[in-house]
Amino acid sequence: MSDCQIRGLVQEGVIVSDVSWGPRQIQPSSMDLRLGPTAYRLRSSFLPLSTPVSDILQDLSLYSIDLRTSSYLERGAVYLVPLMESLNLPAHLSAKANPKSSTGRLDVFTRVITETGDRFDDISPGYTGRLYLEVFSRSFSLRVSQGLALCQVRFFEKRDFLSEEVLLDRHRRSPLFVSDGGAVGINPFDRITDGSLYLGVKLTGMPIIGFRARHDAGILSLVPGDQQKATDFWEPVPPPTRGEMVLEPEKFYLFASSAKIRVPIDLAAEMLPFDAAAGEIRTHYAGFFDPGFGISGDGARGVLEVRPHDVPFRIVDGQPVFKLRYEKMDREPDLPYGAAIGSSYTHQGLNLSRYFINDFFGEAPR
Known part of the structure; x- marks a missing residue:
C-alpha cells in the first residue's frame, strides 16, 4: 500500500x-x-x-x-x-x-x-x-x-512479486540496475535470475570503498538534532590492491553495490537474506527500497551492511552478495522516494547513516 x-x-x-x-x-x-x-x-x-x-x-x-x-x-x-x-x-x-x-x-x-x-x-x-x-x-x-x-x-492486501520473465522485460524497457559499464554492465555477476536481481559489491574505483565500525567508539546519539563526526565511529577501508580483501569475522562493514539500483514508482523492492551456500555473511539489516529509489538519472547504489560469521571471509570486486525481489504497488505513491520529500539517501553512493557528519574527505565517494 x-x-x-x-x-x-x-x-x-x-x-x-x-x-x-x-x-x-x-x-x-x-x-x-x-x-x-x-x-x-x-x-x-x-x-x-x-x-x-x-x-x-x-x-x-x-x-x-x-x-x-x-x-x-x-x-x-x-x-x-x-x-x-x-x-x-x-x-x-x-x-x-x-x-x-x-x-x-x-x-x-x-x-x-x-x-x-x-x-x-x-x-x-x-x-x-x-x-x-x-x-x-x-x-x-x-x-x-x-x-x-x-x-x-x-x-x-496481497503481495504480487514480479516473475523472472517480467523482470527481464522491465529491465530491457527501462533498466532496473545500471553497472559502471552502462545498462548492459561489465560485471558478469550482476544478473536477473530465479525471480530476483543479484548484485555484487564494489571494491574498486573509489578512494574509500567501505567503512568498518570502530570498537573503541563512544556513545552514539540518535536524538534528533545531534550529529557526531564519522571518524570517531568508523574506520575507512581503502581499495584493495588486487580487487580482493578478507573480512574479519564478527566485524561490521559498510560497502556499496557494484551497480546502481532503480525502482520504478509502480514497484517496491526488498533485499532478501542471501543464500548461506554463497558465503557465511549477513548482507543486510534494513533491505527495503521505496518506489522511486534511484529512478531519476542512472540510479543509486545500495549500501550493504555486512557482517561475516565465524571465520574470515574473502570477497572480490563484483562478487554477488545480495539479491532484490521486486513487487507491485497497489497504487503509485503521491510522493515517491526522492528529494521532494527530504529522502536521506537520494542518489546515494557509499553513504553513512544520517546521524554523522562525514569528515572523511568531506563527502562520501559516490
Whole structure:
C-alpha cells in the first residue's frame, strides 16, 4: 500500500496512536514506528507465542528506562520498547516491519513483536493490539529518546512479486540496475535470475570503498538534532590492491553495490537474506527500497551492511552478495522516494547513516 492508502488507514482507525502524528511519519510505501516513553532491559530475546508480552516482561525484564530523559542503551544488551502506534487490522490486511535504513547502517538490530506472536516483524491479517520493538545494538552504545523512529511498517492486501520473465522485460524497457559499464554492465555477476536481481559489491574505483565500525567508539546519539563526526565511529577501508580483501569475522562493514539500483514508482523492492551456500555473511539489516529509489538519472547504489560469521571471509570486486525481489504497488505513491520529500539517501553512493557528519574527505565517494 502507498502513502495515500496509509493515510486512509490512519483516518479509519486501523493505525492508532495517543500521540499526534509526525510530519514525515508516512513514507512513500511505509509508516515510521516511534519509541514510546519506556524501554525494558531484558535477560534475553523472546517470541511471545501464546503468552501476552506483559506477562513475559515480568519474568525477563531486569529494569526499566525512562526514554523521556534521552537515556542510554548499552551495546550488546537486549531491550524491548512498547511503540507509540498500535493496530486494528481488518481480516484482509497484513503488515511487515523492518529497520529503517539509518538504523541498519549503525549495526542496530530491531525486530517488531506482537502480542502472542510467533514470528518477528510479520503482523498477521486481522491483528489488533500493541506493537513492541526489540532493540539490540552490536557496535555502539546508543543515546535514544521517546518518539525516535528506528523501524517502519508496510501494509499489504496481497503481495504480487514480479516473475523472472517480467523482470527481464522491465529491465530491457527501462533498466532496473545500471553497472559502471552502462545498462548492459561489465560485471558478469550482476544478473536477473530465479525471480530476483543479484548484485555484487564494489571494491574498486573509489578512494574509500567501505567503512568498518570502530570498537573503541563512544556513545552514539540518535536524538534528533545531534550529529557526531564519522571518524570517531568508523574506520575507512581503502581499495584493495588486487580487487580482493578478507573480512574479519564478527566485524561490521559498510560497502556499496557494484551497480546502481532503480525502482520504478509502480514497484517496491526488498533485499532478501542471501543464500548461506554463497558465503557465511549477513548482507543486510534494513533491505527495503521505496518506489522511486534511484529512478531519476542512472540510479543509486545500495549500501550493504555486512557482517561475516565465524571465520574470515574473502570477497572480490563484483562478487554477488545480495539479491532484490521486486513487487507491485497497489497504487503509485503521491510522493515517491526522492528529494521532494527530504529522502536521506537520494542518489546515494557509499553513504553513512544520517546521524554523522562525514569528515572523511568531506563527502562520501559516490
